[in-house]
Amino acid sequence: MVEDDPRDVELTLTALEEYNLANEVVVTHDGAEALDYLNCRAEFSTRSSENPAVILLDLKLPKVDGLEVLQQIKSDPKLRMIPVVVLTSSREEKDMVASYQLGVNAYVVKPVDFHEFVNAIRELGVFWAVINVPPPGSSRK
Amino acid sequence: MAWSIPQLQSARSISLRYGLAVVSVALALAPGLVLQHYKFHSVELPLFLFAVAITAWQAGAGPAVLSILLSSLCLDYFFLEPLYSFDFTVADIPSIIVLIAFAALIVWFSSIRRRIERQLRQARDQLQLEVQERTQQASLLNLTHDTIFVRDPSDVITYWNRGAQELYGWTPEQAVGKRSHELLRTVFPAPLDEINAELVQTGRWEGELTHTKADGSGVVVASRWSLRRDQQERPAAIMETNNDITSRKHREEEIRALNHELAKRSTELEATNKELEAFAYSVSHDLRAPLRHMVGYAELLRKRASSVLDDKSQRYMTIILESASRMGNLIDDLLAFSRIGRVETQKTPVNLDQLVKEVLNELRQETDGRDIVWKIDTLPVCHGDRSMLRLVFSNLLSNAVKFTRARPRAEIQVGCTAGEKGEVTVFVRDNGAGFDMKYVNKLFGVFQRLHQPDAFEGTGIGLATVQRIIHRHGGTVRADGAVDQGATFYFSVPKL
Numbered sequence: 184m185v186e187d188d189p190r191d192v193e194l195t196l197t198a199l200e201e202y203n204l205a206n207e208v209v210v211t212h213d214g215a216e217a218l219d220y221l222n223c224r225a226e227f228s229t230r231s232s233e234n235p236a237v238i239l240l241d242l243k244l245p246k247v248d249g250l251e252v253l254q255q256i257k258s259d260p261k262l263r264m265i266p267v268v269v270l271t272s273s274r275e276e277k278d279m280v281a282s283y284q285l286g287v288n289a290y291v292v293k294p295v296d297f298h299e300f301v302n303a304i305r306e307l308g309v310f311w312a313v314i315n316v317p318p319p320g321s322s323r324k
Numbered sequence: 325m326a327w328s329i330p331q332l333q334s335a336r337s338i339s340l341r342y343g344l345a346v347v348s349v350a351l352a353l354a355p356g357l358v359l360q361h362y363k364f365h366s367v368e369l370p371l372f373l374f375a376v377a378i379t380a381w382q383a384g385a386g387p388a389v390l391s392i393l394l395s396s397l398c399l400d401y402f403f404l405e406p407l408y409s410f411d412f413t414v415a416d417i418p419s420i421i422v423l424i425a426f427a428a429l430i431v432w433f434s435s436i437r438r439r440i441e442r443q444l445r446q447a448r449d450q451l452q453l454e455v456q457e458r459t460q461q462a463s464l465l466n467l468t469h470d471t472i473f474v475r476d477p478s479d480v481i482t483y484w485n486r487g488a489q490e491l492y493g494w495t496p497e498q499a500v501g502k503r504s505h506e507l508l509r510t511v512f513p514a515p516l517d518e519i520n521a522e523l524v525q526t527g528r529w530e531g532e533l534t535h536t537k538a539d540g541s542g543v544v545v546a547s548r549w550s551l552r553r554d555q556q557e558r559p560a561a562i563m564e565t566n567n568d569i570t571s572r573k574h575r576e577e578e579i580r581a582l583n584h585e586l587a588k589r590s591t592e593l594e595a596t597n598k599e600l601e602a603f604a605y606s607v608s609h610d611l612r613a614p615l616r617h618m619v620g621y622a623e624l625l626r627k628r629a630s631s632v633l634d635d636k637s638q639r640y641m642t643i644i645l646e647s648a649s650r651m652g653n654l655i656d657d658l659l660a661f662s663r664i665g666r667v668e669t670q671k672t673p674v675n676l677d678q679l680v681k682e683v684l685n686e687l688r689q690e691t692d693g694r695d696i697v698w699k700i701d702t703l704p705v706c707h708g709d710r711s712m713l714r715l716v717f718s719n720l721l722s723n724a725v726k727f728t729r730a731r732p733r734a735e736i737q738v739g740c741t742a743g744e745k746g747e748v749t750v751f752v753r754d755n756g757a758g759f760d761m762k763y764v765n766k767l768f769g770v771f772q773r774l775h776q777p778d779a780f781e782g783t784g785i786g787l788a789t790v791q792r793i794i795h796r797h798g799g800t801v802r803a804d805g806a807v808d809q810g811a812t813f814y815f816s817v818p819k820l
Contacts, residue, residue, distance in 0.1 A: 188613060188617075190617045190620075190621070191613070191616070191617070194616070194617070194620040194621075194624075197624065242609075243609055243610075271609070272608070272609045272610075272612040272613050272616065273605070273608050273609040274608060274659075275604075275605055275608050275609070293612075293616055294616075295612060295615055295616050295619055295648070295649065295652035296619065296649060296652075297616075297619045297620045297622075297623035297624075298623070300616070300620065
């Protein structure tokens with residue numbers, strides 16, 4: 184998960200916990216950190232080199248913006264296969280259009296209502312971590 | 325003698341001509357006889373020659389022949405031996421021959437003369453006609469109000485028409501003889517040499533000149549020059565026709581300034597629009613995040629502390645959550661409202677019947693289980709932005725459904741009437757709670773509500789949205805109603 188706001192992180196993890204999906208969630212807090220993680224660079228050079236099963240990406244990020252991260256992921260042959268779900272507050276059409284044009288796999292707008300939010304996270308988690316078969320080379324725990 | 329010729333040559337003057345022949349011979353005979361009496365000889369022949377000459381010269385060939393005949397008869401009779409008889413000897417023949425030859429000569433001269441005269445007359449008549457035509461043409465030039473003047477290759481003005489006088493203020497007397505470029509203080513758009521070169525090459529030149537009138541004021545003219553060549557192909561005269569375009573030039577300047585102003589405004593507007601977009605984007609994204617946190621943590625708290633919280637505390641929690649939720653709705657509505665102004669409308673033919681069906685489908689959740697009588701007339705196809713018009717129906721129909729909730733049987737009618745030229749007026753009528761006409765002006769205000777939130781929920785932006793959309797389509801909105809007696813909302817859209 185790439186999310187800069189710690190409160191959003193907490194809410195999302197809490198929602199995932201309810202369905203035992205919070206096991207293997209790596210949180211990076213800005214775009215640069217996210218790219219470092221995916222490329223096993225800098226502070227992540229020692230991690231195991233498997234790709235994550237899915238990336239939950241926020242759009243408004245410091246340093247490197249969410250759309251830029253998306254573009255880098257989708258243009259890197261090693262990372263292109265990783266499913267990316269944009270999870271954002273913005274319902275602006277231009278964000279949607281840009282994301283889809285870059286090849287995002289799903290675009291989810293975080294609802295204000297908490298119950299709806301929890302439902303959405305659960306459905307996302309169940310689908311991507313359980314139902315969907317992740318691309319080869321990704322970790323599945 | 326010239327004036328007598330045409331008279332003598334007309335048909336009825338044949339008698340005159342032949343009469344002259346006889347008279348002239350007689351006039352020659354008389355002195356001859358007299359002189360014969362006084363023993364002067366050798367003078368008859370010249371006398372008769374004289375008569376023949378006069379006849380031939382004045383009367384033409386026919387009478388000349390007659391006079392020759394008569395003369396020779398007289399000569400023979402009165403003067404040739406034997407006297408008083410028509411006999412003649414061989415010795416007399418030379419005289420006759422001389423007579424005839426002489427007459428022929430005179431006739432010949434006469435015909436030449438007459439031919440020359442006729443030619444001269446014709447030439448003169450033609451010249452007269454031409455002069456008349458030219459004078460007429462020249463006076464036409466003076467009749468027009470257009471400015472025309474002619475100058476010679478050294479720019480000296482040779483003709484100055486009335487139009488030129490009217491425009492520049494100089495009379496022909498003042499203008500003719502002056503050099504035009506000096507008199508009018510001409511300002512040329514290009515070097516004069518270039519202009520003259522073009523004139524000589526093509527025979528014409530067109531352009532805008534600045535002239536100074538007699539009173540000193542300036543005038544801009546659209547000028548056309550024509551070059552006339554003489555028979556040796558040398559430049560002979562230049563005709564200049566000018567049209568006063570000073571006012572036109574002023575207007576062009578004004579238009580240019582206005583366009584410039586417009587372009588500037590347009591750029592400013594674009595900048596403002598961009599700012600608004602950024603603002604809306606910020607609202608969309610940044611305002612929602614803390615709201616979500618509020619709601620999320622409040623829910624988490626409620627779940628965690630439900631056992632500890634008493635009823636009142638629970639109620640407070642609920643109110644906190646409802647308020648946050650309401651704020652979310654407000655933000656969404658406000659964003660949608662602002663989007664109407666930001667986004668460009670896409671005008672296409674829109675089938676209103678279909679649109680109403682779609683919206684009714686959406687409202688199924690609210691209408692299920694309720695007793696609503698729908699009366700939907702056939703609506704025409706109109707010209708507008710589909711998604712925006714959908715929003716109009718969505719707002720109006722959901723309002724109708726909402727405000728008829730208190731009625732056991734709700735009646736909602738959608739219909740249309742003919743509007744202004746090229747427009748159609750659609751209305752949505754319900755038998756619900758209605759409103760007091762006193763407050764009709766507030767109806768379409770942003771976030772304006774005429775009911776308590778307990779009675780009927782809502783953000784109060786629905787009608788404002790409808791108004792904004794319809795205004796963007798160039799139409800009008802109107803509302804009619806009475807408390808507890810339902811309401812009717814009208815809006816106009818362009819017909820297809």
